[in-house]
Amino acid sequence: xxxxxxxxxxxxxxxxxxxxxxxxxxxxxxxxxxxxxxxxxxxxxxxxxxxxxxxxxxxxxxxxxxxxxxxxxxxxxxxxxxxxxxxxxxxxxxxxxxxxxxxxxxxxxxxxxxxxxxxxxxxxxxxxxxxxxxxxxxxxxxxxxxxxxxxxxxxxxxxxxxxxxxxxxxxxxxxxxxxxxxxxxxxxxxxxxxxxxxxxxxxxxxxxxxxxxxxxxxxxxxxxxxxxxxxxxxxxxxxxxxxxxxxxxxxxxxxxxxxxxxxxxxxxxxxxx
Numbered sequence: 242x243x244x245x246x247x248x249x250x251x252x253x254x255x256x257x258x259x260x261x262x263x264x265x266x267x268x269x270x271x272x273x274x275x276x277x278x279x280x281x282x283x284x285x286x287x288x289x290x291x292x293x294x295x296x297x298x299x300x301x302x303x304x305x306x307x308x309x310x311x312x313x314x315x316x317x318x319x320x321x322x323x324x325x326x327x328x329x330x331x332x333x334x335x336x337x338x339x340x341x342x343x344x345x346x347x348x349x350x351x352x353x354x355x356x357x358x359x360x361x362x363x364x365x366x367x368x369x370x371x372x373x374x375x376x377x378x379x380x381x382x383x384x385x386x387x388x389x390x391x392x393x394x395x396x397x398x399x400x401x402x403x404x405x406x407x408x409x410x411x412x413x414x415x416x417x418x419x420x421x422x423x424x425x426x427x428x429x430x431x432x433x434x435x436x437x438x439x440x441x442x443x444x445x446x447x448x449x450x451x452x453x454x455x456x457x458x459x460x461x462x463x464x465x466x467x468x469x470x471x472x473x474x475x476x477x478x479x480x481x482x483x484x485x486x487x488x489x490x491x492x493x494x495x496x497x498x499x500x501x502x503x504x505x506x507x508x509x510x511x512x513x514x
Contacts, residue, residue: 291368291371291372291375292375292380293371293375293380293383293384294367294368294371294372294375294383297367297371297387297409297412298364298367298368298371300352301352301354301360301363301364301367301409302360302364304332304352304353304354305353305354305357305360307332308324308328308329308332308353308354309321309324311328311331311332312324312325312328315327315328321356321357322356322357322358323355323356324353324354324355324356326405329353329355329405329407330405331512332349332353332508332512333345333346333348333349333350333352333353333504333505333508334346334349334350334353334405334406334407335347335350335395335398335399335405335406335407335461336403336404336405336406337399337403338395338396338399339399340403343507343511345503345504345505345507345508346395346504346508347391347392347395347396347399347504348388348391348392348500348501348504348505349504349505349508350391350395350406350407350408351391351392351394351395351407351408351409351411351412352409353407353408354407354408354409355407355408359408363408363409363410363413364409366410366413367409367412367413367416370413370416370417370420371383371413371416373416373420374386374416374419374420374473377420377423377478378419378423378473378476378478378479379478379479379490380494381479381487381490381491381493381494382473382476382478382479382490382494383416383419384494384497384498385472385476385490385493385494385497386415386416386419386469386472386473386476387412387415387416387469388412388497388500388501389415389468389469389471389472389497390411390412390414390415390416390418390464390465390466390468390469390472391409391411391412391415391465391468392468393411393415393464393465393467393468393469394410394411394412394414394415394458394460394461394462394463394464394465394466394468395411395461395464396464397460397461397463397464397467398411398458398460398461398464400460401460402458402460404458406458406461408458408461410447410458410461410462410465411458411461411462411464411465412465412469413465414444414447414461414462414463414465414466414469415465415466415468415469415470415472416469417440417443417444417447417466417469418444418465418466418467418468418469418470418471418473419469419470419472419473420436420437420440420473421437421440421441421444421470422469422470422471422473422474423436423437423473423478424436424437424438424440425437425474426474426477444466447462448462448463476490
């Protein structure tokens with residue numbers, strides 16, 4: 242994982258081993274994420290710097306297992322490579338959100354996947370980018386960024402098309418947008434500029450891939466990218482002091498979690514479970 246961090250005083254990029262910022266000569270303490278999560282989770286099974294990312298991955302994998310079992314139960318012989326549409330719709334895929342008034346599909350769709358290749362690819366990118374965002378922005382801001390990006394992505398997708406759509410890629414594009422926003426906010430820093438350039442290239446690769454591969458929801462990708470960029474640009478990076486701003490983002494993260502839980506509750510009621 243990337244060993245860079247930001248100086249809490251001058252906002253320059255330094256390393257996690259630095260105890261004095263080489264740019265402003267300010268003594269730096271522990272990172273915010275180390276203060277709030279002083280030890281690894283479950284005896285080191287889940288590193289604290291990836292805890293939120295790991296929880297999202299576990300939710301995605303758990304829901305994929307459920308959709309796979311339901312799809313195989315409908316005598317689908319190719320469920321592993323492609324979950325059938327009715328099963329995805331029942332479990333909360335995005336489809337005709339405005340006509341049905343089922344707004345919760347904008348949330349639940351981001352945790353579903355259409356096949357094993359789909360979830361493996363998204364999980365690989367999420368594990369990599371999620372760890373970066375979680376370390377730099379902190380868990381609370383990451384949750385808000387991911388939630389806003391996923392909802393924004395499927396909202397734009399719903400405006401663009403009524404077709405069935407699922408996947409974590411809208412939220413992932415939002416995390417990439419967050420890293421670009423970080424580079425934009427600190428554009429005078431060479432390390433930030435290099436980071437911005439790297440993630441801009443990621444966006445270009447993913448958008449080109451979307452045009453080459455059928456059935457990829459480009460509107461969700463673009464909406465997620467824009468939502469994540471805006472949320473991260475407004476949020477900024479966390480401070481060690483327990484200020485009103487830090488309490489606000491922790492509260493916003495709790496609201497995002499509550500809305501996600503409510504969305505799944507509404508999905509279960511709609512599915513007749």
